[in-house]
Amino acid sequence: MLSSLPIALHIPDGFLSGPVATLLWLLAILAVANGLRIANATLDESRVPLLGVLAAFIFAVQMLNFPVAGGTSGHLLGATLAAVLIGPWIACLIMAVVLMVQCFAFADGGVSALGANIVNMGVLGALLAGYLIKVLMPMLPKTRAAFLGAVGVASWVAVMVAAGATSVQLATSGTVPLDTVLPAMLGVHALIGIGEAVITVAAVSAVLASRPDLIALGTFDAPPVRADAAPAGSPS
Amino acid sequence: MRLSTKLFVVLALAVSVGLATAVSPYASSHPDGLEKVAEDKAFLEAGKLHSIQDDAPIPDYAFPGIDNPRVATGVAGFVGVLFVFALGYGLALALRRRGRAGASASAA
Numbered sequence: 591m592l593s594s595l596p597i598a599l600h601i602p603d604g605f606l607s608g609p610v611a612t613l614l615w616l617l618a619i620l621a622v623a624n625g626l627r628i629a630n631a632t633l634d635e636s637r638v639p640l641l642g643v644l645a646a647f648i649f650a651v652q653m654l655n656f657p658v659a660g661g662t663s664g665h666l667l668g669a670t671l672a673a674v675l676i677g678p679w680i681a682c683l684i685m686a687v688v689l690m691v692q693c694f695a696f697a698d699g700g701v702s703a704l705g706a707n708i709v710n711m712g713v714l715g716a717l718l719a720g721y722l723i724k725v726l727m728p729m730l731p732k733t734r735a736a737f738l739g740a741v742g743v744a745s746w747v748a749v750m751v752a753a754g755a756t757s758v759q760l761a762t763s764g765t766v767p768l769d770t771v772l773p774a775m776l777g778v779h780a781l782i783g784i785g786e787a788v789i790t791v792a793a794v795s796a797v798l799a800s801r802p803d804l805i806a807l808g809t810f811d812a813p814p815v816r817a818d819a820a821p822a823g824s825p826s
Numbered sequence: 827m828r829l830s831t832k833l834f835v836v837l838a839l840a841v842s843v844g845l846a847t848a849v850s851p852y853a854s855s856h857p858d859g860l861e862k863v864a865e866d867k868a869f870l871e872a873g874k875l876h877s878i879q880d881d882a883p884i885p886d887y888a889f890p891g892i893d894n895p896r897v898a899t900g901v902a903g904f905v906g907v908l909f910v911f912a913l914g915y916g917l918a919l920a921l922r923r924r925g926r927a928g929a930s931a932s933a934a
Contacts, residue, residue: 695884
């Protein structure tokens with residue numbers, strides 16, 4: 591029966607030790623609180639429906655496991671997509687909403703591990719991808735292809751960092767040695783990350799074609815929409 | 827082709843509902859990355875559900891009371907995607923920067 595446990599990419603309870611799970615809950619709360627603060631200060635009325643539909647889209651696509659090598663599947667995380675569309679900090683908030691519904695309504699991912707799942711799949715990916723794209727853009731030609739390339743690279747990196755962070759947390763918890771889990775996790779997620787990049791680039795392309803102004807992070811020919819995309823991390 | 831915000835949101839929501847309802851039943855049922863590694867490295871057994879998740883309304887993305895597993899997944903996706911939309915929309919509505927109270931936005 592244990593093999594039929596409903597585990598997605600999400601960490602279930604029992605994989606992480608109490609201190610590790612608690613520390614990650616604290617980090618998740620800090621990130622979500624900052625997301626709430628920034629949404630409260632900068633979120634424009636016109637963008638309200640966009641947040642709802644982005645959360646819905648990420649939830650939907652997370653259900654679509656695609657096969658990768660060796661009888662394994664993967665699914666979108668969505669943190670990079672969210673960071674590009676609504677800025678990294680509000681993305682943390684939206685990822686937390688999706689992961690909380692999955693945890694409590696669908697029994698997907700643990701309750702004590704929810705903080706870890708929010709940090710790994712939401713916060714780390716959103717902040718890192720947002721930062722990476724901002725750093726890469728000035729170095730790249732001002733073209734659509736270069737922008738989408740940066741989005742794709744950031745998507746892949748976000749998945750690898752999520753997999754690496756999960757491995758470190760599992761090892762620190764004493765669940766499995768790091769030299770056992772890290773290569774295995776990075777190996778399979780190198781492939782899953784390609785799926786993340788393809789889906790994220792496709793979704794961002796669709797938004798670029800229909801409503802490029804909705805891209806909060808800014809595109810190759812337009813500055814960021816709102817303050818969130820820029821020095822959002824600095825305390826007020 | 828430039829869409830109005832309303833049309834953009836309606837189209838994107840329609841795509842999301844369609845994916846969660848009609849495509850998710852045909853998604854890969856192979857274990858995903860973490861589950862596969864947990865299986866291979868023999869720590870999958872450590873995983874367990876929290877007791878409050880025993881009362882989860884739609885455990886394992888299968889809507890209860892529906893025998894056909896594909897239909898159960900599709901209905902779970904349909905309900906879930908609309909619930910997440912409502913929650914995200916409601917949260918954003920509660921948090922939005924009020925146009926009139928623009929002064930409070932100076933905190934950023």
